[in-house]
Amino acid sequence: MTLTRRQLLGSAVAAAAVLGPWPAAARQLFESIFMFIPAGPGGGWDGTGRAIEQAARAAGLVGSFQFENVGGAGGMVGLPRFVNQRRGQANALMVGGSVMVGAGITNKSPINITNVLPVARLTEEAGVVVVPASSDVKTWKDLEAKLKANPGAVAVGGGSAGGTDHIALGLILKALGRNPREASYVAFAGGGPANAAILGGQVGAGISGYSEFAEQIKAGRMRALATTGEKRIEGTDIPTLKELGLDVVATNWRGVFAPPGITDAQLKALIDLMTAVHATPQWQEILKQRAWADAFLTGEAFAAALKRDIAATESVLKDLGLA
Template identity: 35%
Template structure:
């Protein structure tokens, strides 16, 4: 039952994103069909209610970034950020931090941000707690994702991601199962055979207890009849702290987002047993689960939250900045470089979706008996 729920969280969302993904290079668009970043023909023309949350777009000669000097449907009243503090609920090298860096770098390239810092907290309660404790901050955003609701629940926290202002869901990343190059495991089925025979004897390292890595492993284990509660799962604060233990053989296998392991695989320090994407990825070499006879695909979404007390005008400006970023070449290049899936929702659409997703994640964890 829960396998179907988990797959639905990944595959259906991926399919929807691929269908809905806009193109900024399809030629000039009339006002009635305009999306931010599309080409337009006459400066000053309005595209009523075509922007985020029903705001207007204006045909504008863009001054900065990869659109500089061209006419685009844009937000001419939008104010770029000066400095920005990102909050990451993972240690250095973890997925939240690497996502913040990727967004921040793309924003800088496009003239949407002058500079940024990343504040690292080691788990969801600490990260979200720090974020909520800050008041009157117009220069702060937090990276959230699939792992956060589970991380809060399994730590007994009463905090929830639905209290903050939802800005945008920006992407989905496949998971990778990796082992040290000296490992006896050559395929994911080799690993699963040992887990089925004696689950407690196989140390599995991943992100927080109840997070996306844990759920992925639990879903895979269920395919061979092993309960999530019987696994020898060891939680880490992110890929940065997990990586040395994978390379050193202190865990039998590690699981995390592909971008956290890609450089170590390329350097020959790790070997990929499987990736959870529908198709093989360019960013990391390894067969998919499907290619190895396991009918499972999965991915970890990540998004952006703004402070709950952010004034409405500043929130709308933030929505416009991120919406503009999503249309740019810098962001498209980032998605390609990291093999991230372009799963994008902004403003009210993301706010509605994240509430449903939060409930779905808690239900999956309850089904697995990882929380009560």
């Protein structure tokens, strides 16, 4: 049977009445985004950038992404490159976080996190202390005993010098009655090299964000001894350091920044993009999958929180002899 055009239209209207309105397509806010990662592939910053791409593209908010990874010194190698080469570029974003705050202070960098524009704080993540599965260290108390006896004999791998992982180790040693300067801390430019070093036995233990070690922990290749958070990481049975008798809490936030030289309107467009990404079901699912705590802040509120964090980090690093 052949339907007339009027009959076809009538059928479509009837179907719409039954099925309800078609879902509106997401409005594309940017044709493309340049995402700068001031760390090597495989780490927390890289994972954050890729997660933003995943959510933004799935929701139709951004057409395409271009990535550049430049690792080293807690972001202090890549940061000047982003500031100088992307100045005034309205579609550029850089992933950064608390590690970059500490690294800038420790390295006395002339260009630091204050030279970029805060767009959005996205996540907060507790760290986890791990050892390779083959280690003779079976529990936190085993590692604690070794650190108490001779901190310099226990090589601990983590992120860049002066970053959250380094601070966490310093706080642990201080809580154990040892001098944080006794630490044998081995800094890595990204989660990939840190994972390899721990699994390869080049260091005796590691400290980093849970998401960086989660795959290895779940596969049984690493043993998680403790978390540095205020409470246990959701979906895990890893005890906190506080539960284990140490009054130590150290968490790591991550967010995105814009280059200097863009207008207020261009900055607002980037904030609007990240606000839209944060609202997507895809982003909320990523938070759940990676055990990232939602710490969303934008614009001036983020800038104020960053200012407080810089002051607090500087104080802690001085106390620990790292600044």
